[in-house]
Amino acid sequence: MGGAYGCSQGDPGPSRWTSTMGDSASPQPPHAANGPRKRATDVPVLPSPNGKPRRRQDDGWLDRWALTVSDLTRLTNTHPMMDAVIDEQHGRRIRIGEQWLADFASCNYLGFDLDEEIIAAIPEYLAKWGTHPSWSRLLGSPSMYPEIEEQTAELVGAPDILVLPTITHIHTSVIPVLVGDGTIFLDGRAHKTIYDGAMYAAGHGASIVRFRHNDADHLADLLDDAMYPSPRVIAIDGVNSMTGNAPDLAAFSALAREHHCLLYVDDAHGFGVIGERSPDELTPYGTRGNSVFRHLGVPYESALMVGGFSKAYSSLLAFVALTTPLKEALKVLAPPYLYSGPSPVASLATTLAGLEVNRRRGDLIRRSIWDKTARVLDALRELGIHTPNTSGHPIIEIPLADHEEIDDVGRYLFDHGVYVTMAAYPLAPKSEVGFRIQITAANGDDEIEELISVLTSLKERFQLEQLSPAPV
Numbered sequence: 001m002g003g004a005y006g007c008s009q010g011d012p013g014p015s016r017w018t019s020t021m022g023d024s025a026s027p028q029p030p031h032a033a034n035g036p037r038k039r040a041t042d043v044p045v046l047p048s049p050n051g052k053p054r055r056r057q058d059d060g061w062l063d064r065w066a067l068t069v070s071d072l073t074r075l076t077n078t079h080p081m082m083d084a085v086i087d088e089q090h091g092r093r094i095r096i097g098e099q100w101l102a103d104f105a106s107c108n109y110l111g112f113d114l115d116e117e118i119i120a121a122i123p124e125y126l127a128k129w130g131t132h133p134s135w136s137r138l139l140g141s142p143s144m145y146p147e148i149e150e151q152t153a154e155l156v157g158a159p160d161i162l163v164l165p166t167i168t169h170i171h172t173s174v175i176p177v178l179v180g181d182g183t184i185f186l187d188g189r190a191h192k193t194i195y196d197g198a199m200y201a202a203g204h205g206a207s208i209v210r211f212r213h214n215d216a217d218h219l220a221d222l223l224d225d226a227m228y229p230s231p232r233v234i235a236i237d238g239v240n241s242m243t244g245n246a247p248d249l250a251a252f253s254a255l256a257r258e259h260h261c262l263l264y265v266d267d268a269h270g271f272g273v274i275g276e277r278s279p280d281e282l283t284p285y286g287t288r289g290n291s292v293f294r295h296l297g298v299p300y301e302s303a304l305m306v307g308g309f310s311k312a313y314s315s316l317l318a319f320v321a322l323t324t325p326l327k328e329a330l331k332v333l334a335p336p337y338l339y340s341g342p343s344p345v346a347s348l349a350t351t352l353a354g355l356e357v358n359r360r361r362g363d364l365i366r367r368s369i370w371d372k373t374a375r376v377l378d379a380l381r382e383l384g385i386h387t388p389n390t391s392g393h394p395i396i397e398i399p400l401a402d403h404e405e406i407d408d409v410g411r412y413l414f415d416h417g418v419y420v421t422m423a424a425y426p427l428a429p430k431s432e433v434g435f436r437i438q439i440t441a442a443n444g445d446d447e448i449e450e451l452i453s454v455l456t457s458l459k460e461r462f463q464l465e466q467l468s469p470a471p472v
Contacts, residue, residue: 071406071425071433079407080414081105081422092443094419101419102447104437109273109394110289110358110365111442113314118353125349132345137164138331138338144348149319151355156271156290156307158300158321162330165343167268167308167318169336171197174320175233177333178262178304181205182231185222185261187247189213194235194266216251223259232259238267238292238305239274242428242436243388244395246270249298256302263303267292269395272312272358273366282363283370284392289362291321313358315350317343365441369394372448373439379452386465388432394439397423398455401463403433409462410435416454434465 066073075082080096088095091114092103112118125144133142149161164170175184175197184198188210198208209228211219219234234256239246249265256263270292277295278287286295289312293305300321309317320330331337373394380387380396389396400409403425410422413435421436428434437451458464 069426072427075407075410075422075424079410079422081410081419092440092447096419099414099417101414101417102443102450103419104439104443104447104451105419105421106440106442107269107311107438108314108442109312109369109438109440110314110354110362111440112312112350112354112357114442115354115357117357118314118350121353122346122349125345125352129345133342135342136337136339137342141342142345142348144345144352145342148317148348148351148355151352152319153321155288155355155358156305156321157294158305160322160324160327162320162322162327162337164318164320164334164336165316165340166310167266167306168193168196169340170306170318170320170334171266172200173197173334173336174304174306174330175235175264176201176204176206177330178231178264179206179233180231181229182233183207183209183228185209185211185219185228185232185234187211187213187236189237189240190235191237191241191266191268194237194264198235214247216248216255219252220255223255223261230260232261233264234261235264236266238265239270239391239393239395241269241395242397242423242432244269244393244397245389245391246274246292246296246393249292249296253298253301253303261302264306265292265303266306268306268308268311269393270295271307272309273369273393282367285366285370287363289358289366293321309347309351309354313351313354315343315354316347317351368441369439372441372443372445375448376437376439376451379455381467383456383459384467385455385459386467396437396439397428397432397434398437399428399432399434399465401465403430405462406433406435409458412458412461413454416457418451418454 084096086094086096092106094101094103129142129144135141137145145163149163153159153161171193175194179201181204184201184206186195186198186208198206202208207228209222211222222228223232234252236247236252238249253263255261272289273285274292274295275286275288275290277297281287288294291305291307293300293303304326305321307319307321309315309319370392373392373396376396377387377389377392380398385398387396387398400406406422406424413420421438423432423434423436425433
């Protein structure tokens with residue numbers, strides 16, 4: 001998440017669903033008048049613990065919700081890198097209030113949001129189609145839609161493609177259709193939007209079974225149990241939105257085929273960055289940026305892949321790679337196709353222009369991302385700072401040794417001109433609370449050097465997780 005957090009839902013247990021509870025949050029004062037600008041509605045209203053007005057004064061329902069995300073509520077109310085208003089942008093530098101920062105929270109990996117060729121392509125489409133086609137897709141689709149679907153199907157090597165506005169739309173509408181009143185086997189660290197899609201399905205009679213994160217052996221044991229009804233769907237992430245690592249996709253694919261399940265993979269952060277391997281590839285990312293399936297050489301048999309254009313392609317659009325019969329069924333079963341407003345014309349135009357740029361110079365752009373990411377990862381190793389990233393993909397999570405320092409660490413980064421994605425509990429387990437760095441092609445070499453310098457000074461002041469000593 002899409003920018004997307006990978007939200008921990010806790011360890012899998014015997015219960016059908018999972019909740020996370022934290023300590024209650026003390027009310028926080030609003031930002032100082034000379035601090036970063038916030039919306040007027042962000043000012044806390046006492047005594048509600050999360051600063052939001054109560055709708056039902058007598059039952060405490062909002063208080064109970066606030067308790068589950070107390071750390072996040074506190075940060076949202078008080079921290080300059082949470083719920084911020086961005087006042088200005090120049091390249092990958094942004095201004096919040098009076099503070100200019102190098103932006104390492106952007107998921108626009110290929111830098112298409114700033115690409116002059118792509119920007120220049122948009123006005124022609126606006127002149128032809130206006131700003132927004134207001135039909136639902138069931139009523140009518142501008143010809144850009146089938147063009148995008150045909151080109152994307154060729155790119156990722158899938159039988160067919162269905163385009164919808166967002167990945168969240170897809171999870172909440174497609175997962176319930178796929179599973180019916182059967183069973184969803186859900187990775188214990190699946191992205192929150194996949195979890196929400198599973199919960200929608202549960203409301204229609206499906207059962208949810210959690211398995212340990214990336215643990216194919218645990219999943220195999222569960223699949224052997226005949227108590228879980230069919231149809232069966234295995235739901236996992238492709239490239240993980242926090243660690244940057246990919247799962248053992250071949251193992252999960254084999255289990256799906258063996259047990260007659262459908263493998264459902266959200267590759268929001270892999271599509272556009274990693275792709276099929278080639279002797280002529282410029283980097284270990286492979287070529288073409290055509291998904292984790294193509295990168296790992298796993299077939300689409302018994303599988304469905306969800307991808308997004310909102311990250312690498314900088315466009316409000318998402319897709320499902322699927323068979324044509326399933327595509328035709330979803331046209332009358334998936335509510336976003338029937339009822340939702342479509343993506344803006346500028347987003348459709350950006351996607352088409354981006355697909356053309358990717359064909360001509362995408363691999364050169366990905367080499368730039370690889371080189372910049374490698375510089376940061378090399379610096380972290382030299383500093384002895386641990387990151388779970390073992391892939392070299394441009395998502396670098398840095399956990400804190402003490403999760404309670406998240407406020408101060410984030411403010412230090414902000415004060416020193418570095419903007420990152422804060423990963424507070426419950427967006428990450430308390431053992432992994434920290435921050436996430438995303439590297440894009442549009443980040444300049446000077447910004448990479450600034451980032452490394454600030455990380456160096458950060459290590460001297462705060463407790464970051466350290467690299468384990470190398471075995472002797």
